[in-house]
Amino acid sequence: MESFSTIGLNHYLVISAILFGLxxxxxxxxxxxxxxxxxxELILNAANINLVAFSKYNGGMEGVMFSxxxxxxxxxxxxxxxxxxxxxxxxFNTVDVSSIDSMKx
Amino acid sequence: xxxxxxTVIFYLFAAITVFSAAFVVFSKNVIYSAFSLLFxxxxxxxxxxxxxxxxxxxxxxxxxxxxxxxxxLFGVMFTNKIMLTDLKTEVLNxxxxxxxxxxxxxxxxxxxxxRAEWFTTAxxxxxxxxxRIGFETMxxxxxxxxxxxxxxxxxxxxxxFLARFDKPRKMNQK
Numbered sequence: 001m002e003s004f005s006t007i008g009l010n011h012y013l014v015i016s017a018i019l020f021g022l023x024x025x026x027x028x029x030x031x032x033x034x035x036x037x038x039x040x041e042l043i044l045n046a047a048n049i050n051l052v053a054f055s056k057y058n059g060g061m062e063g064v065m066f067s068x069x070x071x072x073x074x075x076x077x078x079x080x081x082x083x084x085x086x087x088x089x090x091x092f093n094t095v096d097v098s099s100i101d102s103m104k105x
Numbered sequence: 106x107x108x109x110x111x112t113v114i115f116y117l118f119a120a121i122t123v124f125s126a127a128f129v130v131f132s133k134n135v136i137y138s139a140f141s142l143l144f145x146x147x148x149x150x151x152x153x154x155x156x157x158x159x160x161x162x163x164x165x166x167x168x169x170x171x172x173x174x175x176x177x178l179f180g181v182m183f184t185n186k187i188m189l190t191d192l193k194t195e196v197l198n199x200x201x202x203x204x205x206x207x208x209x210x211x212x213x214x215x216x217x218x219x220r221a222e223w224f225t226t227a228x229x230x231x232x233x234x235x236x237r238i239g240f241e242t243m244x245x246x247x248x249x250x251x252x253x254x255x256x257x258x259x260x261x262x263x264x265x266f267l268a269r270f271d272k273p274r275k276m277n278q279k
Contacts, residue, residue, distance in 0.1 A: 006108075006112070007111070007155070009223055010217065010218055011119070012156070013214075013218070015122060015123060015152065017210050017213035017217060018126070018210055019122070019123070019126055019145075020210070020213065021205075021207075021209045021210030021213070022126045022127055022129070023126075024205060025203070026129070028201065028202040028205055029196050029198050029199055029202035030196065031195040031196065031197055032195075033184075034135060034177060034180050034181055034184065035138055038129055038138060038139070038142055038177065039130070041142070041173060041177075042129065042130075042145070045146070045149050045169075048149070048165075049153075052156045052158045052161055053156055055156075055158070056158065056230045057224075057229055058224065058226060059229055059230060061237055061238070061241050064158050064160075064161060064230075065238070065242070065246050067158075067161055068161065068164065068238070069249060069253055071161075071165065071168050071169070072168075072256075072257055073253070073256075074169075074173065075168050075172055075173060075257065076256060076257050076260035076261070078172075078176050078177070079176065079260055080260050080263060080264045082176055082179070082180045082264070082268070083263070083264040083265075083267035084267060085180055086180065086183055086268045087267055089183065089184040095184045095185075096195070
């Protein structure tokens with residue numbers, strides 16, 4: 001009971017593990033490319049929770065700074081991935097990732 | 106007494122985060138997934154506040170909710186036939202997916218909780234972290250900071266170039 005009532009490092013690690021598993025599930029099972037992208041965002045959030053939690057319980061600033069860079073790179077990744085998805089939609093008229101099987105227009 | 110309140114609020118935000126993330130993944134409707142992702146991002150921001158990383162929480166709200174989520178909603182609007190109500194996402198590999206979900210999550214939780222022996226230090230981060238982030242950004246992390254700003258600029262220019270609607274060759278011919 002003591003381990004449930006005092007919030008420690010393990011609580012954050014469990015939440016991030018659950019978010020990671022759900023994001024992986026979305027990437028594996030969804031056909032819509034945008035939902036796959038949402039799964040990638042969930043995984044990035046899970047990694048960020050881990051980084052900030054380790055930074056808090058270690059007393060250093062490395063994890064906090066690294067999570068800032070992760071957020072910036074997630075923004076860049078989302079912009080480029082959505083541009084690619086829009087191009088795929090213009091070419092194939094669908095965003096179903098299992099039916100796109102050609103590199104040519 | 107305040108400790109109990111702290112614990113209850115933590116579990117509330119943890120439940121919001123986990124359940125809305127599960128709804129993102131298991132919902133068939135893309136719009137529902139996008140709006141449920143909003144609650145996931147806010148819940149994660151609240152967890153950052155619990156971890157005394159308030160600057161990261163505010164950045165999370167601004168960048169993820171204000172930027173990435175709006176971008177994802179634009180993507181949903183662009184790539185689905187709204188008028189034909191074709192907003193469903195189909196599912197494949199459901200059994201391997203569930204197996205993967207259970208094994209990966211269970212394995213990670215088991216490793217985190219029992220196998221790993223994390224450090225125990227008495228010096229935790231306390232209070233606001235904004236001032237220390239400012240000092241770190243301008244001293245130890247100047248080079249990564251500048252590099253990531255250039256990378257963000259290049260990525261946004263590239264995204265705008267990729268998503269352009271009319272081909273530039275047609276403009277030159279006229």
